[in-house]
Amino acid sequence: MILSPFERMIAKRYLLPGKGEAFIALVAGISVGVVMLSVAMLVVVMSVMNGFRAELLDKIVGLNGHAIVQAYGGRLDNWEEMLAEVRQTPGVVEASPLIEQPLLVTFNGRVEGIFVRGQTQDDLAGLADRVLLGNISELRPDAGNVAIGSRLAQNIGARVGDTITIINPQGRATPFGTSMRQVGYRVAAIFEVGIYDYDEKFVMMPMADAQTLLLMGDSVGMIEVKVTDPDKVGEILAPVQEKVAGRAVVADWKTMNATLFEALQVERVAMFFALSFMVLVAAFNILSSLVMLVRAKSRDIAIMRTMGATRRSLMKIFVTTGFTVGAIGTVAGLGFGFLVLIFRQQIVRAIEIVTGQNLWDPSIRFLSTLPSRTDPLEVVGIVLLALTLSFLATLYPALKAASTDPVEVLRYE
Known part of the structure; x- marks a missing residue:
């Protein structure tokens, strides 16, 4: 919408009301503030929900991959052949054997339930950037070293260099019954994934050590798979399911964490819908301020x-006057929203x-810190919503x- 110099001058004059129009200026200022706050809140909430x-997804996939191939009974005997088939599937980026078993750990009289994870050397090396203390490279087969989560270390009071005891109830049979296996391992590293449950329960060790502890021989528990597109993991692994x-x-990440991610999606949509009403309220503020301005300027309008x-x-x-108020509030809201996200x-x-x-509380929120990830398309949508309203x-x-009748207005002037 192109304005003539006359129209631009009058619009600018109405954007800055005079001394006798303080109330109109106050209402316009409130309109800008409400638009700013509504846009900022939408940006902050949607960014936090996306970040969550x-x-x-990043942290869960970092440990579990996008999917797992698990044998009935929990043991894959001829896993090398199956691993080769999975790796040859189009769309599969990486596949590796994995052992995961719930056991018990004890240290200084404290007992905790844990998940023992046996991984290949390459997978263990991938944890290097998440290690807080110690050295993950010390986790070598038959070295008797393990890495434990930071929360687990706090719960049992273990530090790097301490020896913890892992208990496997399924021990060897003896003439006097089944004896539990109790094996001591040295804590070589303490890691933090950033998901409370993982940091509290997981103990990492080389694949060979896990096979020995669990009496699995050469078997593994499952095959961990990563694909090119996590959202299409079901389609990519459909041939594997048939084989x-x-x-x-x-089982893909959607199935294993369906309840959590569906709840997040519902909450995300509900929050956007609810907070959009704030933008609608801001639009009504703009409307009321303009109605007041029209009534105050009826004589000027008649003269023009x-x-x-x-x-x-x-x-x-x-x-132009009303839209400019909304645009100023929108731009200010974007700046304020990004400032809140930064700090x-x-x-x-x-x-x-x-x-x-x-x-x-990480035990409730799953993550250790408040996350944020801004989607540019969502920001564009928020801006368009605010400007349109x-x-x-x-x-x-x-x-x-525009429909003001100058004769009626000026009749008694």
Whole structure:
């Protein structure tokens, strides 16, 4: 919408009301503030929700892959042949054997339930960037070393260099019954994945050590698979499911974490829908401020009409005035929202200090820190929503101004 110099001058004048129009200026300022806060809140909430989903997916996939091929009974005997078939499947990026078994660990009289994970040397090396203390390279077959999660280390009071005892209830049979296997392992490294349950339960060790501890021989528990597109993991691994039918089952990340990710998706949609009403409220504020402006400027409008101003010009003036208020609020909201996202962790800590409450408990939230990941397309959608509602809010006041009858207004002047 191109404005003439006259229209631009009047619109600018109405954007900055005079001394006698302080109340109109206040309402317009409130409109800008409400638009700013609504846009900022939408950006912050949607970014946090996206970050929560993305961080969970990244961390879960970092440990479990996009899918697993698990044999009925929990043991793959001829896994080398199956591993080769999986690796040859189009769309599969990586596949590796894995052992995962729930056991018990004890240290200094403390007992905790754990998950023992036996992995290849390459997979263990991938944990190097998540190690807080120690050296993951010390986890070699038959070396008797393990890596444990940071929360587990806190719970049992273990440090790097300490020897923990892992208990396997399924021990060897003896004339006096089955004896539990109790094997001591040295803590060579302490890692932190960032997901509370993993950091609290997982103990990593080389594949050969896990096979020895669990009396599995040369068997493995499952095959971990990573694919090119996580959202199409079912389609990519469909041929694998057909090949291993009757011997094993394929479970992808969607199936294994269906409840969690479906809940996140529902919450994400619900939050966007609810917070969108704030933008609608902001649009009504713009509408009310423009209605007040039209009523206050009825005499000016009548004079401009008698001087030759067209109805189209008046509509353009008031649409521009209201839309500019919405645009200023939208831009300010984007800036404020991104500022909050940058300092989100510091804001959470400050609120915790003031209220004395733990706002981000990792045992409940799964993640150790408040995540954030901004989707550019969502930001564009939020901006378009705010600008569209701001534009629609200007139409009624603009039509009202354009339909002003100068004869009626100036009759008693």
